[in-house]
Amino acid sequence: MKKLLFTAITLSLLASNAYADKSTNGCEIKKQNIQKQMEYAKAHGNQYRIQGLERALQNVERYCTPEKVVENTRLELREKQLDVKERELELKEAQLKGDADKIAKQERKLAEEKADLKAIEEELNLLTK
Numbered sequence: 183m184k185k186l187l188f189t190a191i192t193l194s195l196l197a198s199n200a201y202a203d204k205s206t207n208g209c210e211i212k213k214q215n216i217q218k219q220m221e222y223a224k225a226h227g228n229q230y231r232i233q234g235l236e237r238a239l240q241n242v243e244r245y246c247t248p249e250k251v252v253e254n255t256r257l258e259l260r261e262k263q264l265d266v267k268e269r270e271l272e273l274k275e276a277q278l279k280g281d282a283d284k285i286a287k288q289e290r291k292l293a294e295e296k297a298d299l300k301a302i303e304e305e306l307n308l309l310t311k
Contacts (some may be wrong), residue, residue, distance in 0.1 A: 208251030224304045
């Protein structure tokens, strides 16, 4: 189950670049990404990874719809928005303490979360066009 969750997260991150081709829906993009990962796993002889990816591909083929992709992306967007809020609070906390190292660390984490949020927003915009 953890491998499947990891695969789903990885695929959602990898799919953001693939949405440039608007004629392909999100499910097709997921399939393409899984197939690319399978090629890589086969090239490196990772049999367990191949088995997990085969299950993931079967699940995409069986259950994936463009509507579900949009819905999942919206959920991911809400979660990322909460993560950004949490990082902002952690930064404020560090600023109150005045520890320069912690402030820099929290600023870096906040910037990463905001970049992730922006990527998800762009992905959702492409999916809903």
